[in-house]
Amino acid sequence: MQLKEIGEFGFIERFKPHFNDLLSGDIIGIGDDCAIIPANENEDWIVTTDLLMEDVHFLRQSISPFQLGYKSLAVNLSDIAAMGGTPIGSFLSIAIPKDLDVEYLDRFMEGYHKLSQKYNTALLGGDTTKSLKHLAINVTVIGKCSKGKARKRSDAKIGDVICVTGSLGDSAGGLQLLLDGVRTNTFHDYLLNKHHQPEPQIKEGIFLAKENGVNAMMDISDGISSDLKHILKASKVSAEVDIQSIPISDELRNESVKYNWNAIEKATSGGEDYELLLTVDPKDYDRVSKDFKMQFLKPLIKIGTITEGNPEINWTDKGKIIELSASGFNHFK
Amino acid sequence: MQLKEIGEFGFIERFKPHFNDLLSGDIIGIGDDCAIIPANENEDWIVTTDLLMEDVHFLRQSISPFQLGYKSLAVNLSDIAAMGGTPIGSFLSIAIPKDLDVEYLDRFMEGYHKLSQKYNTALLGGDTTKSLKHLAINVTVIGKCSKGKARKRSDAKIGDVICVTGSLGDSAGGLQLLLDGVRTNTFHDYLLNKHHQPEPQIKEGIFLAKENGVNAMMDISDGISSDLKHILKASKVSAEVDIQSIPISDELRNESVKYNWNAIEKATSGGEDYELLLTVDPKDYDRVSKDFKMQFLKPLIKIGTITEGNPEINWTDKGKIIELSASGFNHFK
Incomplete structure (x- = not known):
């Protein structure tokens, strides 16, 4: 069966039930902009992740590296905003094709940093690797909400x-x-x-x-x-x-x-x-x-x-x- | 300048200092197997992420989809293990090429679930999207350690x-x-x-x-x-x-x-x-x-x-x- 026949949400529905019994009581998993994990007496932590693929989500010749860095973080911060959360930190994975030079990456990180600074969101980790063809960018952001106040x-x-x-x-x-x-x-x-x-x-x-x-x-x-x-x-x-x-x-x-x-x-x-x-x-x-x-x-x-x-x-x-x-x-x- | 001239760690050193002033006191960011974020009186939470690219990290014709699902989570759980942590939950982003059918994805998720179950790690969210050529898989795992006990x-x-x-x-x-x-x-x-x-x-x-x-x-x-x-x-x-x-x-x-x-x-x-x-x-x-x-x-x-x-x-x-x-x-x- 081709994936287009069932779509993204059809695919998720196929495996989601199998994971439900691994969910411990208060955690809210798949199905909202962010997962919600109780962290302490006053706060829930919220987590979101987004994967951007070259030629699917962006065209490298149309978007500047600065803008791409900015946008990669922005689409994730937007999920934090959707719950009413305050970002804590981000994680950036990036698969880099050979034809992309260090100067491009510097501009990308400048854009990423610009938005990080704006909302006081530290870059806490990630992964850097090679890609044979397309630039791939995955960002995960952790944020926090007052307990029970995340908007669903x-x-x-x-x-x-x-x-x-x-x-x-x-x-x-x-x-x-x-x-x-x-x-x-x-x-x-x-x-x-x-x-x-x-x-x-x-x-x-x-x-x-x-x-x-x-x-x-x-x-x-x-x-x-x-x-x-x-x-x-x-x-x-x-x-x-x-x-x-x-x-x-x-x-x-x-x-x-x-x-x-x-x-x-x-x-x-x-x-x-x-x-x-x-x-x-x-x-x-x-x-x-x-x-x-x-x-x-x-x-x-x-x-x-x-x-x-x-x-x-x-x-x-x-x-x-x-x-x-x-x-x-x-x-x- | 080509990235191979400075390598992964050289690239990280270029941007890391700019993000240091965004780090609040007790968080430990880039530089270990996981980032460490104080969550409550008794626990620190630890976070890791890994991006696997087809034809760089794996060959689709050599590894079964079950094994690939298992391994995608395993390499991240290994980073949690490296700190002495207990996994809480995972986030899976996957960019899927057109020639990959739903049955392949089912097997992939079976492998991912098998290991999730083994260490009681819920799948809490992710992103599913299209890829023009290569399968790309990013996993983020959140775990916990007794306060101050994460091994660095x-x-x-x-x-x-x-x-x-x-x-x-x-x-x-x-x-x-x-x-x-x-x-x-x-x-x-x-x-x-x-x-x-x-x-x-x-x-x-x-x-x-x-x-x-x-x-x-x-x-x-x-x-x-x-x-x-x-x-x-x-x-x-x-x-x-x-x-x-x-x-x-x-x-x-x-x-x-x-x-x-x-x-x-x-x-x-x-x-x-x-x-x-x-x-x-x-x-x-x-x-x-x-x-x-x-x-x-x-x-x-x-x-x-x-x-x-x-x-x-x-x-x-x-x-x-x-x-x-x-x-x-x-x-x-």
Whole structure:
């Protein structure tokens, strides 16, 4: 059987049950942005890992080594942010092809260090080895949360307001410029930068995890049409999302007009935005949203509501039900 | 500049200093088998990660998927053993080429599960993605040690007895059979198995970390001629090792005669034995060695002595000084 027939999640479901009996009581394993391991009286530790492969996740000729180093750590810190955690340290494994020189690696480590410094995350270890062809980068990050306060995908409640922390689809717009071979200029910097050097919402995550009423949370890596479903499945609820409420930047809007892109599709299933997706108790939403805006000078954007029913997204356009065929990536297609 | 000019450790030295100021007080980062992070009053947590690349670390046509799954975890558990730790959980990232089917992955996970079960190590998370060509496998393991009891490379003392927990060079012998295209039969199973399905010395490590007098410890992944130097550098001491005392199995001895291999070279610089290398206070050696034999029905084998001087190994043959040119792998040659 080919892997594409069952996909990443189908594969995980095949072996996950066999490992369940090895799980000791309080540890939460496979199935969220991070695993949660009780560490001491006051803290749970959270752990995440991500593997980036050349020509699958990035093209070496498109992304600078500095950006690649930055992004390799950023996508992991984003998982820490998704739980509302504070990073403790990271581990970097890197398989290096022969044609990659030390100067490239120095720039890569500069980018990695830049983001490490920003969130005070030490590089604690790793592995360096040879690769015959493609550059492979695996990062593991350990973080911490106040005991029992890590925000999980499974905690969405019926009636919750569904929110995101920023505009969606920008990264996908940047990627599209690269894929289409557009001769980019400084007007494109915003979208390209969102794609090459995403910013993990660490401070936003920590802030939101302290707020009562913030229930489920995750980061947006595959696009909300795919990611929100993870929350719905884990929480056994349904959702209604109005496409008019999805935040789209002026930059994405302009380029979409220019190049005839479907901005809504980019925003819902483009992926790699690394904004946070969360559900908030409706009675707390106004307060949390106001506090969030005061703290971060940007709104907590409401895009829909958690409802009762099957774990699927019911899309509307100004309240009218619509169909949306696009779905998140399946890496194995 | 090409990476092979400076090697893995030269590369690490380039960026390590920049990350030092991000290290908070009690965490021990880059430079040992595992990082050490204080978790609570009684425990330190230890973390290690290893990246295995197809055609660099393994040949898919030589190793069965079960063995590959087993080995991917084993090499990491061996680092936990090296500190005297007990594994808590593992994280598996895997980049899968298109020509690899679900049945292969099932067998891989069976091998991974077999070893997970043996040492009660839950699989807590990971990442599954596509690879354009080579299978890439990264495993991270978190373990725990009694506070302050993790055995480090930097704790060897002058006069210490240098010991290993088992025969050396067997894995290199198994690899040589494969590289030479020998038509293997059941007589070769011992060496091949040592190469394909190494056993992490978890119980031995836990036992030894409880013993007073066991000072420095590490696992043997690159061969003692390379690995022992890490202890010497970290502890700022020298060593004398007599090649006659290096444990060589009958199987390696027999095949070495048959195929004209240098068994001593295989044993000192072959790598991937995953036995433990440790230094023991001479006043404790007899007791520790006796207890170890009672517990594990195998001896703790004395191979040399820690001495004062430069961090280098002075090899002897029945007490007479000799030169040994072979050194551990440099992955970038």
